[in-house]
Amino acid sequence: MKSEIRAEAERFFAAFQSAGALPVEADILLPAETLLDLYGEDIRARAYVTQDPLRGEMVLRPDFTVPVVQAHMAHGADPARYTYMGEVFRKQDTLAPRAAEYLQVGFEIFDRTAPEQADAEVFALFAGLLSSLPLMPQTSDMGILMAAIRGLETTETRRAALLRHVWRPKRFRHLLDRYAGRAAPHPARVRLLKALEAGKLPKAGAHVGLRSTQEIAARIHALAEDADTPAIPPKQVALLDDLMALSGPAPEVLERLRDLAVDMPYISDAVERLAARLSALRARGIPVQDLPFGTTHGRTMLEYYDGFVFSFHAADPSLPVVATGGRYDALTKVLGQGRSIPAVGGIIRPHLVAQLRAK
Numbered sequence: 001m002k003s004e005i006r007a008e009a010e011r012f013f014a015a016f017q018s019a020g021a022l023p024v025e026a027d028i029l030l031p032a033e034t035l036l037d038l039y040g041e042d043i044r045a046r047a048y049v050t051q052d053p054l055r056g057e058m059v060l061r062p063d064f065t066v067p068v069v070q071a072h073m074a075h076g077a078d079p080a081r082y083t084y085m086g087e088v089f090r091k092q093d094t095l096a097p098r099a100a101e102y103l104q105v106g107f108e109i110f111d112r113t114a115p116e117q118a119d120a121e122v123f124a125l126f127a128g129l130l131s132s133l134p135l136m137p138q139t140s141d142m143g144i145l146m147a148a149i150r151g152l153e154t155t156e157t158r159r160a161a162l163l164r165h166v167w168r169p170k171r172f173r174h175l176l177d178r179y180a181g182r183a184a185p186h187p188a189r190v191r192l193l194k195a196l197e198a199g200k201l202p203k204a205g206a207h208v209g210l211r212s213t214q215e216i217a218a219r220i221h222a223l224a225e226d227a228d229t230p231a232i233p234p235k236q237v238a239l240l241d242d243l244m245a246l247s248g249p250a251p252e253v254l255e256r257l258r259d260l261a262v263d264m265p266y267i268s269d270a271v272e273r274l275a276a277r278l279s280a281l282r283a284r285g286i287p288v289q290d291l292p293f294g295t296t297h298g299r300t301m302l303e304y305y306d307g308f309v310f311s312f313h314a315a316d317p318s319l320p321v322v323a324t325g326g327r328y329d330a331l332t333k334v335l336g337q338g339r340s341i342p343a344v345g346g347i348i349r350p351h352l353v354a355q356l357r358a359k
Helices: 002-018 032-039 041-046 065-076 115-129 142-150 156-164 171-180 187-198 213-227 233-245 249-261 265-283 327-337 350-358
Strands: 030-033 051-052 056-059 079-090 101-110 135-141 247-248 292-293 308-314 323-327 341-346
Touching: 002 079, 002 101, 002 115, 002 350, 030 032, 032 065, 032 327, 041 171, 041 249, 065 079, 065 101, 065 327, 065 341, 101 115, 101 350, 115 135, 115 265, 115 308, 115 323, 115 341, 135 142, 135 156, 135 265, 142 156, 142 308, 156 171, 233 249, 247 249, 249 265, 249 292, 327 341
Parallel strands: 135 292
Antiparallel strands: 030 056, 051 056, 079 101, 101 341, 135 308, 247 292, 308 323, 323 341
């Protein structure tokens, strides 16, 4: 099977180069701190981390995108296309027999001229390469959901918390319900605020666990401020719930999103970007009338995605997703120290392709 996996990887790698991508490499052992913060909670939990006496905490490469973006922002051309092929390493959190080390082949576009056209180019390229396999696509746009959250009538602190936890659906739902006044605060929070009112906080200079009194006081102050914040208006919460429930063929979802945008004008720009993307996909021969779109798809993907997201998966639910990708404009700004460039890309897992072909 190894030779078949390698052959699939080489085929994708060659196809990406034919599409104009420059082959690049990334170190296998990477600095852990910045990289794991950018990948998010899921990858942090599954990363292989070790200590280097000179370089500090290091991690076996869990993915290529972040190191490729780092290299591009340091000395890359504008525009640019890259491709890569190599092993990635992730602990598996399932009892199913899944590999902890496997090949990954990817394609990335850095181009500021026409982001929706670049989205369509990446998706169409992946769809063509995977067309002979029994795979189903799924698409979404994290930018629409993020725009809806940013438009809520509440404090910046609450909006930031919702955006931070949008990748963790259960935690997000708990926060939204609490901020909407639909769920009672945690009993521990209530006890803490009562202690604040009674003046029963630790004395200055004391430590509790690893936190100083000053850190604890700052946290309690934030909790008290939040407790006095009015609930998010019920109509806005209902509109957000309606938005998150949308799923179906992309053109139908687009029309329903346009209807919602009448009452949620802050999502209008993101919705029209979806419209432009669908036009670009249609021009590349993608049957968008049958293309599935769900507004919450992608919330369990990598946390640096902030726009278009897509995946290709098999009907067999025991198989991981075969290919994934999306837009990550904000990531380039973080790694570019203020400079940024629109960017989109995706990866294919050749070992899963080989498994499907062997069936």
